[in-house]
Amino acid sequence: MNMWRFLTLTLMASVAEVLGTAGQYCSVNTFTSNTAGMQFTKEPVPTEFGFEDKFKSIHCCVKGYRSIEWFKNGVPYPWSAGVSNLILYPEAANQTLYTGSATRSDSGNYTCRISNETHSDVHTITLDILDKPIDRPRRMFISKDQWVDEGDELRLFCEALVGKSYLADALSDLRWRKIWPNGTEGDLLPTQNETRTHRDDVTDIRGSFMHVARVTPLDFGAYACVVHSNGAVVTSNVTVYRRVLEKDFDVVVCWTPVDEEVVRGALLPTLTLKYKYRVHELQLSTMPDNWYNEMSPELARCRSLLAVVSPSQYTAQQLLEALRQLRALPLSPVVVLLQDLPKLKREAKESGARLVEVVRGLRLLAWRHVHDRAFWRELRPLLPLPPSHYQHDNKTNTTQNSADSVQNTGSLTALV
Structure with a gap:
């Protein structure tokens, strides 16, 4: 009888301990919002x-x-x-x-x-x-796709019943991974802080918060919550998009005459006809010295900026000037490079600036060809989504001109 009473008291104490911890569940890892209301x-x-x-x-x-x-x-x-x-x-x-x-x-x-x-x-x-216990992980929660502005706070959460490891070398884990443009997974950036959790009532339930205090252009893109258990892997993806207030155009595409064939034959028709962006076209002077003044008046009407640059047509000093002009703009641009960027460390040092400072804030994307799906996977999260009310059948003059130019000059390729 005494042994039975001892076991009962032990069980009650154990339940009370777990209950006390479980009762604190709603008090930890809460949202930082201070807004009123339910x-x-x-x-x-x-x-x-x-x-x-x-x-x-x-x-x-x-x-x-x-x-x-x-x-x-x-x-x-x-x-x-x-x-x-x-x-x-x-x-x-x-x-x-x-x-x-x-x-x-x-x-x-x-x-x-x-x-x-x-x-x-x-x-x-x-x-x-x-x-x-289960052999294969079961997902319980994954954050939805997020739309945020630069400077906003970002929080992603994933939780799953992971399962016990039956093999000594079996991996039992849940964590966030960054998805790179080529589709591979990599470690999070240093500014993307991960906090892992487990439930006190069911220790096999694992979770992970990914938190960014202030979103920068590097934080836009795709992420994967990857769960490992006894050789099984379950992956769930989330995409972080840029959120911008409504304006006349979704993106202004800027280029110089030397890049017109690629822009009009491939970039513009894909953006407008396939992805339904409202595109504003702006042809720049070949020399970059006045790019800032040429682009600035157009940015108030546009939600994002995409600049097409051919590094091979410039000297090192001219290319550095082009990057400086783009970096100074009020909209952080996406820069599509039609050739590889040369090494400019020596030239940047001679001009009194470090290269990393020159390119900071620029999203540099390498163009290979219109069928390069990795390029479009990386580009689209960097651009705001087209408004849901926008109907592509009612094209703006700019979009119609883009389509006409494809018919007149001949598209480089079919839409991807």
């Missing part, structure tokens, strides 16, 4: 996993609400044992449900409905109680 304070995870006879908790993390109600498969709380064993944890302001010993019957759809004086909102969590 809102979720961290990512609302739609899928949860637990194991039979083990502790399990689920959460609805919110603030600014007056009331919170829970339902399982439409049945309001409290529930009978035949519906669910989960109960409220009042110390977590009713944002947490838990059970010390989950059963398969606890599986189902749990909905929290939050309300204040003006409106209400709901979030549904699908809980699956498993009878044994």
Whole structure:
């Protein structure tokens, strides 16, 4: 009897310890927003996993609400044992449900409905109680594609039930990776901070936050949440796009006469006809000394800037001047290089500037040919998405002129 009492007290103490930690779930890794009103304070995870006879908790993390109600498969709380064993944890302001010993019957759809004086909102969590550990990872949450401005804060989150490692050398891990233009995965940049998490109630649930305090042009593009477990790999992708206020054109494309064939024969028709961008064309003087003055008046009407440059037509000093003129513009340009950029360290040093300072803020993309899918994969996240209300059938004069020029001069290639 004493042994049975000891085991019971030990189990109760263990549950109390886990419950205390689980009750703090809605207090850690919360959004940094200070805005008022009713809102979720961290990512609302739609899928949860637990194991039979083990502790399990689920959460609805919110603030600014007056009331919170829970339902399982439409049945309001409290529930009978035949519906669910989960109960409220009042110390977590009713944002947490838990059970010390989950059963398969606890599986189902749990909905929290939050309300204040003006409106209400709901979030549904699908809980699956498993009878044994899994071999292959199961994703629980992945952030949606993001649209942000330069200087904004960026936060991505991914979470999964990873599974136990059965082999001594098996990798069991979840982390964020940067997807490079050629489609390969690489490490995050030093300014992209990753914080890994695990659940106290189910230690096999791993998560990772990727946070950028102030977005720069280097942060736009694609990312992968990669989960490894017992040789299985699950990858989920997120793309971070540039968000710009509505203007007359989505992108202004600038070039010199020497690059007209590539621009009119390939770049413009692909941007306008395939990707539905509203394009403004601007032909520049061959020499770059006055580019800033030529481009600046046009930028107020455009959401982004794409400059096409042929390094081979310039001396080293002229090319450095071209990069300086582009860097000084109020819109951070995407610079498409039709040939490889030569080594300019000596010339930059002689002119009193380091090359890294000259090219800082410029997104340099190498052009190979219009069928180079890696080029378009890298370019499109750097440009704002075309407005959803824009109908390409009602083309602007600029777009129509671009299409006419393809018919008159002959396109270099079919659209990619």
